[in-house]
Amino acid sequence: MGKGQKKHFLFLDTALNKVDAKGRVSIPADYRALLEQQETELVAFRSFTLPCIECRTSEMMDKMATDIDNSFSAFSNEQDDLTGLIFSDAKEFPFDSTGRIVLTEKLLKHAGITDKALFVGKGRTFQIWNPDTYQAKEADMRQNALEKHFNIKNGEA
Numbered sequence: 001m002g003k004g005q006k007k008h009f010l011f012l013d014t015a016l017n018k019v020d021a022k023g024r025v026s027i028p029a030d031y032r033a034l035l036e037q038q039e040t041e042l043v044a045f046r047s048f049t050l051p052c053i054e055c056r057t058s059e060m061m062d063k064m065a066t067d068i069d070n071s072f073s074a075f076s077n078e079q080d081d082l083t084g085l086i087f088s089d090a091k092e093f094p095f096d097s098t099g100r101i102v103l104t105e106k107l108l109k110h111a112g113i114t115d116k117a118l119f120v121g122k123g124r125t126f127q128i129w130n131p132d133t134y135q136a137k138e139a140d141m142r143q144n145a146l147e148k149h150f151n152i153k154n155g156e157a
Contacts, residue, residue, distance in 0.1 A: 009034060011121035016131060018116060023103045024096075025117050031126060032099050042101065044128070045090040046110040050137070052120075053107050053128040060124060061090065103128075 015028035027035075027042070035042055040057040047054045056064070064086065072079035093101040103113070111117075112130040120127045120134060129137075 009038060010123050011126040012123075013121050015119045016116055017119065019103070019108070019113060023105065023108055024100045025103060025128075026098065026100050027095060028119050029099065031119065031121075032095060041092045041094065043090050043092050044101075044103075044107060045086055046107060047127070048085045050127070051130070051133055052111050053103070053113075054125065055128060056125045058092065061087075 011031055011034065013028075013030070015031075017026050017028070019025045035057065038057060038059070040059055042055060043058055043061045044053050044055045065083075068079060068082055068086075072082070089106075091104065093103075095101060103117075107128075108114075111128060112133055113128070114130075116131050118129045118131040118134050120129055
């Protein structure tokens, strides 16, 4: 990488890791390296649209708060519902010395995760899924993309 070039910050690929009886799971090394490079915390919460765990940096959570504030009237029901669903459920997850986090029972139950967790890169964020659930969801996403002919033009979907 040349001088003055900014390194890309994207969570890519998928990784399947074991979950132990205490809910401990290793964050993929590439994901950990990105978080450490950015000197940021990992924040996770239950997706309110999918059966998975949403994971973002603390900076992305701050941006999300700003976006919600700018999208809704202060004290509106919509703003209250959305912030309640996301921020009251969110938690920072520091790594232990081996790169593991301990997922809460609430998160594991929501995603249906027992002994294996699938980490799914989503660009600036990532998700944690039950592998079987994600396999079915991925098939639906591919079918949907084929039917709707998704196309990206000038950086916009």
